[in-house]
Amino acid sequence: MIFNYIGNYSLIISVIISLIIFFLSISNLQKINIQKKINLNKLNFFQFFFVLVSFFSLVVLFVLSEFSNITVFNNSHTTKSLFYKISGTWGNHEGSLLLWLLILTLSLFLYFLSSKNRPIKERLLTLIFQEVIIIGFLVFLLKTSNPFNQIFPIPKEGLGLNPILQDPILAIHPPVLYFGYVSTSIIFSSSLASLVQGNVNNLWAKYIKKWIFVSWIFLTIGILLGSIWAYYELGWGGFWFWDPVENISLMPWLSLTALLHCILVLEKRSLLSSWTIVLSISTFTLSVCGTFLVRSGILNSVHTFANDPERGLFILTFLFILVFLSLVIYFLYEKNLKTNNDKFNLLTKESSILINNWFVMYFLSVILIGTIYPIFLEVLSDQKISVGPPFFNKLLIPFLIPFLIFMSIGPNLNWIKNKNFGNKIQLAIFFILNLMLSFFIIKMFGKITLTFTILLAASFYLFFITFKDLIKKNYKNTSQAISHFGFSLLILSILMNSILSKEIIANLKVGEEINFMENTIKFKKVESSSGSNFKSLIGFFEINSKDNKKFLFKPEIRIYNQPKVITSEADIKTNFFKDKFLVINLVKGDNYFNVRYQEKPLMIWIWLSTILIAIGGSVSFLKRYEK
Amino acid sequence: MKNRYFFIIIGLFFFFFIVLFEGLKNPNVYIPELQEEKNLSKFEAIDFYSNKKISSLEIFNDNKFYLINIWASWCLPCREEHDYLIKLKEQNLIRLIGINYKDDSENARKFLNEMGNPYSKILKDNNGTVSIQLAAYGVPETFIIDKNKKIIKKIIGPIDKKIYNEILLIIK
């Protein structure tokens, strides 16, 4: 098939272009005082273009179900609908890595277009660092996971895509998330370049802020999509499992969030320059580290891709070369940083941002250590342990309380010096009111624990204060107000959700009913149906509430043909107050069905508040862009 | 001062590299192997033939070696290892206890008629709870219990020639 060759050779061409750009940039850099314009746009474009061609070839191979291609053979099937044939392109290791490269070259192209105001040397250096990354990944792709390998004799039928990946949200989740991950590479390269050039100042901060916001928005939305998917497809109503792969996606986000705040201090006060560089390096490192941990199969997770130690070794080596180089560069050029020994006043915006960074770094370290500690322990002492939700809850929740309180105070402080800091007594009284409120709420539910009461109080506190900021007419920073309000809403909904969720699990057969709170759940009948590549059993459940309202639930059990996998499709009824979630599962060798019914309060607010957080970021990004 | 930081960080960095490198070699799947000799915990189960409840104390009451074998008629590797179990039985040095795991009684009987019955006692485990009391992982699985009622060996998967010889060495 011709597209196998087109795809393969365009990849090789882009390796060559990358090498040309790399050496051209180096030679341009050495010509001191170049006043002439260098035009690398075309080369950058072609580099991107050839990866694009290669990517499209793979898409075409998937669409045509061309099983001579081994990637298509392993991950596709003729009965799959067109949409999932296309999304199947990045639903596997090879294809998703190609997508990763596509975004990597695209973001370099965009960087070069958008950075015209930056000094030429800084741009060239960024280009050089970026090319190192691109070449590394291209070689990785070609050497260990070439998507265009062929198989002979040509099979008649493919092995199919894992059914749980055949899902609309999961089709767009990887591109969004990858854009977030990959654009952090620009932040990384640019920060190293400006460090070498001694340009780490407020102007650079103003420029790189755009990229930070872009990555951050995409990462936020990407993680949100993954979480929504897990909610209705994977879990039994859970949306976050503290699974290693989930933790890994959260780490760059946390690091980026810290950077997002820290860059403001650099922009406004020219402080914290070295810390900004460290965060820029660590964000990208954590992204690559995530790729390593997920793709090597070193961790045991629900979401593990097919794993291959050879790939793991390659990424590990590449990762360490990157980190090593950036460390050396950092220590060599650290003297270029303007060490401003300015003081931080206690009640100022900059110190509250410092405190924010302090806590975010703590959360990051908890998640990082919790995720990789089992690997270390096994290697060093041959003992296997599991680090799960209880660990993270114990170490994160107590620290969340002061974090939320600082977050409610911080944004209302001024830069440099604060003359009149609100009315302290008023704020304290308000907090006590919130404490009482949450005490009543928790008491009504029945189980009072001290931590939960205070945590709930702290999140109400943040909620009301950010709400006040949001509706205040002349508030300076709309985007921050939206994001912070979104965050408070997120914490509040997660807390309420976890305290107030109710569920019932029972084995039922057709005709039986059970009582749940004041509702009756009646299992009326089972019908069979079929889709293009699956057969399904649909259960019909009627739920009668005490005020005689009837709800019909139709959860499904799907039996996919290729590969043979059984999945449960939950039926979820959403409104603004709660989600009703019903899912069924087969009980082995019985005509009973395992039925789970859950009522999950404020579920939709978890999603909406995360979108609000991202909207806040977008407002800020668009505002900068206009200027 | 800066130099010292640099070397500390580089040192840590290599430590990380080596550990992750070694970590790649380990399998990521956990298999609950026997780490040390363990006392056999007490359990109760239903007898396969008489359908009466019996306690483990009544079964393991002789000063002998015991072998507990978890099997099922639907399990293909169980057929592979069955000949070795019969051979062990013929040695008369060890008493074999079978645990019939999530099986249909009728099929299990057919299996024994066809392949021979090496067990001096068979217990039913219809819901899998008895096997969990023994810390089993799947079928087939075999435990060797010494005269002090300690589990001294655990075999996950079917018995083959090599393991058969090891067992002989232990009981002789």
Next chain:
Amino acid sequence: MKIIKFLIIIFLYFSSFSSFSNEKYSELETKIHKNLRCIICQGQSIYDSQSDFAESMKLVVKQKLDSGMSEQEIYLFFKNQYGEWISYDPAFNTKTYFLWGLPVLIFLLGGAIILRKLAVLKN
């Protein structure tokens, strides 16, 4: 006004909750299920897992609770049988000092650095 409305909604909402029974698993059981890792579907707790093995483990949890074992004793029983790995809540012992201690140590270190930066102490 909006705030008061919100509060009223919340209170009305909570008043509709009441206790109930007739569950297959009690709250305590569910809690235990969430803390035990499934040996077959290794990425999931037995609460999330749909495997046969997880169902058997849930039955054992029920049996143990009926025989009067406490929550902690059940975890201990499973750890003793299948090793530390089975519990999602790592114990605090010589093997895990770093796991529990390092994050807190980092927090303290960060605090120390910030204190040095703050002007209050510099004066």
